[in-house]
Amino acid sequence: MVGNTSNYNEFDVLRALLKINANVSRAELCKSLELGEGSIRGILNELKSKKLITSTKQGHSLSNKGKKAIENILKNIGLPKKVNLKMYEEFKKVRIIIKNIKNYMQSYRERDVAVKNGAEGAIILTNKNGKLDLGFKCNCNLSELEKDSIINKDDIMIVAWADSYRNAENSALAAAMSLKKISI
Numbered sequence: 001m002v003g004n005t006s007n008y009n010e011f012d013v014l015r016a017l018l019k020i021n022a023n024v025s026r027a028e029l030c031k032s033l034e035l036g037e038g039s040i041r042g043i044l045n046e047l048k049s050k051k052l053i054t055s056t057k058q059g060h061s062l063s064n065k066g067k068k069a070i071e072n073i074l075k076n077i078g079l080p081k082k083v084n085l086k087m088y089e090e091f092k093k094v095r096i097i098i099k100n101i102k103n104y105m106q107s108y109r110e111r112d113v114a115v116k117n118g119a120e121g122a123i124i125l126t127n128k129n130g131k132l133d134l135g136f137k138c139n140c141n142l143s144e145l146e147k148d149s150i151i152n153k154d155d156i157m158i159v160a161w162a163d164s165y166r167n168a169e170n171s172a173l174a175a176a177m178s179l180k181k182i183s184i
Contacts (some may be wrong), residue, residue, distance in 0.1 A: 007035075007036070007038070007039050008039040008042060008043055009034060009170065011117070011156045011169070011170035011173045011174055011177075012033060012035060012039065012043060012166070012170065013047065013184065014073075014173055014182070015033055015080070015162075015166075015169055015173065016029060016033060016040070016043045016044070016047065017052060017053075017066065017073075018070065018073070018079060018080070019032055019033065019071065020053055020060055020061065020083070021060055021061070021062070021100055022059075022061050023056075023058045023060070023061055023062050024061070025040065025059045026040050026041070026060075027166075028059075028088055029043075029044075029060075033166065034164055034165060034166035035166065042076050044060060047060075047066070050065075050184065051063055051065050051066075051116075052055075052065055052066035052069055052184065053066050062158065067127075069096060069184050070078030072184070073113045073174055075099065076098070076099055076100075076176075076180040076182055077097065077098050077173075077176050077180060077182065078096060078097035078098075078099070079096075080094050080096045080167060080169045080172055080173065081094065081095055081096070082160065083095045085159070086146070088120070088121070088161050088173055091120055091161035091162060091163065091168070092114060092161065092162060092163070092164055092165045092167075092168050093159060093160070093161045093168060094159070094160055094161075094165060094168040094169045094172045094175050095157055095158065095159045095160075095172065096157070096158050096160075096172040096173065096175075097112050097150075097155050097156070098155060098156050098157075098158065098176045098179050098180055099152070099154075099155050099180075100152075100154050100155065101154055101155065101156050101179055102154050104154070104156055106125060107124070107149070107150055109169050110122070110124050110140070110158060110175040110178055110179065111123070111124060111175070113171075113175045114158065114160045114171040114172060114174060114175040115167055115171070116171055116174070117171040117174035117175075118162050118166075118167035118168075118170050119160040119161060119162045119165075119167065119168060119171035119172075120161055120162050120163070121147075121160070121161055122158055122159060122160040122161070122172070122175060123155065123158070123159050123173065124156060124157070124158055125139060125151070125157040125158075125159070126151075126155075126156050126157075127151045127152060127153050127155060127156075132151065132157065156169050156179075158172050158176060159172070159177045160172040160175065
């Protein structure tokens with residue numbers, strides 16, 4: 001059947017795990033993850049085989065092992081979040097906070113990882129004296145991000161933009177995973 005072919009990657013699996021709560025349906029996951037039925041079935045089967053979720057007629061939920069996995073993931077990164085920035089308004093934007101990156105040196109590496117994984121572009125921000133900092137002079141208005149995000153001293157924020165939220169989220173997660181070893 002058309003539309004039932006699995007077409008997902010490791011970041012889609014992580015995104016699904018992060019979105020599963022009490023009794024979420026396949027249809028809800030299809031919509032929120034921007035994936036087809038076949039991909040969602042494959043992801044759910046993969047998560048079930050790892051014993052991270054349980055499935056009933058009422059939907060899919062995290063198992064105790066899944067809850068512990070989420071807890072460990074959230075020690076390293078914040079949940080990806082859609083953001084509305086005035087820049088690049090034609091694109092969907094997602095931010096992710098990577099926690100406790102000591103002595104981070106501003107780099108283009110994470111931006112390049114994001115682009116290689118579907119982003120049109122990305123910026124990396126650090127906390128400099130309580131304010132978000134790009135690491136270079138810019139007339140960018142970051143107040144929208146600052147009022148919506150808590151970023152601690154040793155945290156960094158990656159904002160990725162792409163043609164879809166799926167690509168923006170996947171690319172932000174890819175960049176985050178290049179800094180923190182996250183596995184499920």
